[in-house]
Amino acid sequence: MDIDLSVANLVKKFGNFTAVDQVTFDVPQGSFFSILGPSGCGKTTLLRMVAGFEEPTSGTIHIRGKDMAGVSPNQRPVNLVFQHLALFPMMNVAENIAFGLKRRKVASAQIKKQIDEILERVGLPGYAQQRIDQLSGGQKQRVAIARCLVLEPSVLLLDEPLGALDLKLREQMKVELKKLQSKVGTTFVYITHDQSEALVMSDRVAVMNMGRYEQIGTPQELYNQPLTPFVAQFVGDNNLWSGEVVEQSGNNIVMKTEEGFVFRTAIQGPISVGQHANLYLRPETMRILPTEKEALNCFNVVVKAILFDGANSRLLTVTPGGQELLVALPQNRSFDHIKPGQAIEVGWHPDAAVCFKAEA
Amino acid sequence: MAVPRSSKMVFWMFLAPVLCWLLLLIVLPHIDLLVMSFSGENDLGKSTWTLQNYRNFFTEPIYWNTFLRTAVFSIITTLITFLLAMPVAFYIVKVVRPRLQGAMLMMLLLPFWVSELVRVYGWMILLRESGVINHFLVKFGLLERPIEMLYNDATMIMGLVYTSMLFMVVPLISAMESLDDSLVEAAYDLGSSKTVIWWKIILPHCKPGITSGSIVVFMLVLGNYLTPNLMGGKNSLWFTEQIYNQFIASFNWNQGAAFGFLLLLLSSLIIWIGLKLSRQKLGEVAS
Numbered sequence: 304m305d306i307d308l309s310v311a312n313l314v315k316k317f318g319n320f321t322a323v324d325q326v327t328f329d330v331p332q333g334s335f336f337s338i339l340g341p342s343g344c345g346k347t348t349l350l351r352m353v354a355g356f357e358e359p360t361s362g363t364i365h366i367r368g369k370d371m372a373g374v375s376p377n378q379r380p381v382n383l384v385f386q387h388l389a390l391f392p393m394m395n396v397a398e399n400i401a402f403g404l405k406r407r408k409v410a411s412a413q414i415k416k417q418i419d420e421i422l423e424r425v426g427l428p429g430y431a432q433q434r435i436d437q438l439s440g441g442q443k444q445r446v447a448i449a450r451c452l453v454l455e456p457s458v459l460l461l462d463e464p465l466g467a468l469d470l471k472l473r474e475q476m477k478v479e480l481k482k483l484q485s486k487v488g489t490t491f492v493y494i495t496h497d498q499s500e501a502l503v504m505s506d507r508v509a510v511m512n513m514g515r516y517e518q519i520g521t522p523q524e525l526y527n528q529p530l531t532p533f534v535a536q537f538v539g540d541n542n543l544w545s546g547e548v549v550e551q552s553g554n555n556i557v558m559k560t561e562e563g564f565v566f567r568t569a570i571q572g573p574i575s576v577g578q579h580a581n582l583y584l585r586p587e588t589m590r591i592l593p594t595e596k597e598a599l600n601c602f603n604v605v606v607k608a609i610l611f612d613g614a615n616s617r618l619l620t621v622t623p624g625g626q627e628l629l630v631a632l633p634q635n636r637s638f639d640h641i642k643p644g645q646a647i648e649v650g651w652h653p654d655a656a657v658c659f660k661a662e663a
Numbered sequence: 664m665a666v667p668r669s670s671k672m673v674f675w676m677f678l679a680p681v682l683c684w685l686l687l688l689i690v691l692p693h694i695d696l697l698v699m700s701f702s703g704e705n706d707l708g709k710s711t712w713t714l715q716n717y718r719n720f721f722t723e724p725i726y727w728n729t730f731l732r733t734a735v736f737s738i739i740t741t742l743i744t745f746l747l748a749m750p751v752a753f754y755i756v757k758v759v760r761p762r763l764q765g766a767m768l769m770m771l772l773l774p775f776w777v778s779e780l781v782r783v784y785g786w787m788i789l790l791r792e793s794g795v796i797n798h799f800l801v802k803f804g805l806l807e808r809p810i811e812m813l814y815n816d817a818t819m820i821m822g823l824v825y826t827s828m829l830f831m832v833v834p835l836i837s838a839m840e841s842l843d844d845s846l847v848e849a850a851y852d853l854g855s856s857k858t859v860i861w862w863k864i865i866l867p868h869c870k871p872g873i874t875s876g877s878i879v880v881f882m883l884v885l886g887n888y889l890t891p892n893l894m895g896g897k898n899s900l901w902f903t904e905q906i907y908n909q910f911i912a913s914f915n916w917n918q919g920a921a922f923g924f925l926l927l928l929l930s931s932l933i934i935w936i937g938l939k940l941s942r943q944k945l946g947e948v949a950s
Contacts, residue, residue: 355852356852375851377852377853377855382852382853385849389848389849391850403853406855406859407854451853454853
């Protein structure tokens with residue numbers, strides 16, 4: 304497979320502060336690649352280096368095999384969809400889209416044809432003469448993407464473009480963006496702090512923290528097999544236990560939590576008896592009132608509240624030691640009898656959790 | 664919708680001083696001037712209606728030559744001021760660190776705390792034959808003998824530009840402050856050169872600021888008396904001097920009033936043409 308964007312050992316320093324630290328990744332042609340991280344993790348700086356607005360301190364950026372060092376933003380075969388879209392308010396939709404084409408001295412008849420085509424493609428046919436302030440948030444979004452796509456960039460960069468939209472529209476645009484990307488086949492590099500955006504849309508996601516990559520993988524890999532504690536906490540919800548390892552054979556350990564539970568589980572990386580470990584457990588891996596308990600780690604909790612959210616409903620429970628736990632509540636009506644204040648048994652399979660050695 | 668009586672009264676209460684000001688200081692004197700400009704004395708020394716004052720303007724070349732000269736130089740001065748103010752405003756708003764912005768604006772403002780008269784005399788001290796610049800040029804052997812740098816058109820325009828700089832920079836700064844940096848970056852990203860960014864993004868965005876700045880500067884320059892008189896000397900031939908001469912020197916108030924009205928017509932006409940050319944409305948610019 305051809306690689307559209309290749310970044311190697313990229314470093315960006317602002318004075319003493321290292322915003323991007325030794326980042327390396329490849330984006331294959333036609334894929335949807337996301338960079339996910341909390342605000343201030345360096346993802347915007349990374350994107351701005353790819354677009355050409357920042358010079359890397361060291362490292363290289365190759366786009367379709369061409370070294371981008373010293374190439375100014377107006378010469379790069381990438382386009383950026385800005386966080387607040389940056390549509391030109393003094394121009395109408397057609398003029399915004401034509402802007403890049405005019406810079407390339409495309410003939411005006413050709414420009415007109417391309418505008419109509421791209422508006423059709425993003426689902427805004429007949430909007431060419433509208434003013435920007437007449438458009439809704441979602442429509443502006445699509446114009447901003449159309450303005451870039453019409454230039455047929457090798458890579459389209461998107462800087463949290465859904466951030467300004469309200470929740471309902473954001474959910475809708477997520478699906479639309481994904482559809483649009485597979486339709487046009489352009490390589491998308493999307494940065495976001497919203498893990499659900501990254502998981503829903505991407506072919507591959509890189510999780511970034513403090514300027515470094517924590518893990519790169521498919522959304523499923525990140526969710527099910529996080530390689531670092533940061534990824535385990537940042538991607539999806541997790542319950543956390545800390546405890547001491549009391550038995551160990553290979554990857555399988557028995558750990559005793561601070562409040563006295565004894566759990567069998569598997570750990571990543573080496574650890575020995577007596578050391579501390581952190582255990583991450585997703586709400587949906589816990590089974591309420593399990594019937595076959597042999598293979599499971601079981602314990603009793605008290606229901607504090609029912610957090611009803613349709614298919615995403617949870618129980619907020621509390622252990623005898625006072626630790627709060629989220630437990631997924633399947634909406635198949637078999638647990639309708641559970642009421643707040645009730646004591647219930649929950650259990651989880653030793654393979655369902657992720658466990659790391661605790662940082663000293 | 665029915666407006667309560669009391670709020671109507673408050674409205675008029677606040678409007679009254681403005682109306683008084685307009686009526687007493689602008690409208691009434693102008694009506695008086697208008698009447699004056701159409702009156703003259705007949706052979707018997709009696710006051711009559713006449714067009715003679717306006718006819719004098721068109722028959723005497725010195726008058727309408729001065730008139731045209733003033734208009735052209737005012738436009739040139741406005742253009743030069745704009746060309747100088749644009750980079751200054753851009754530098755203050757987009758380049759300098761925010762902490763320095765206030766200091767820079769202060770530095771622009773500071774000269775205007777001194778009266779125009781003093782500032783112009785400052786220039787005269789620098790530029791006159793026995794002035795500071797000549798003194799040093801002669802001392803370092805760059806000139807054999809001092810030359811007169813005052814009393815020519817170039818110096819006069821420089822003085823006018825200097826006097827009106829602030830009135831152009833301030834509206835430009837406020838227009839440029841509302842320009843989102845990402846618009847500039849987006850244009851750059853979409854393949855524009857720096858020139859195209861200036862023409863297609865920055866200038867169109869600043870258009871209201873440019874227009875209001877230009878109107879203010881143009882009117883101030885056109886109606887300026889002090890700077891052309893002192894820095895341009897007798898050669899300046901500024902139309903305000905003609906008006907002054909009619910009122911004070913010749914004591915011909917009727918002629919002066921006619922000239923005043925011609926100047927008012929001229930400035931209105933040029934501003935109207937300017938707005939038409941840039942396809943703007945006065946209301947949009949003022950808001």
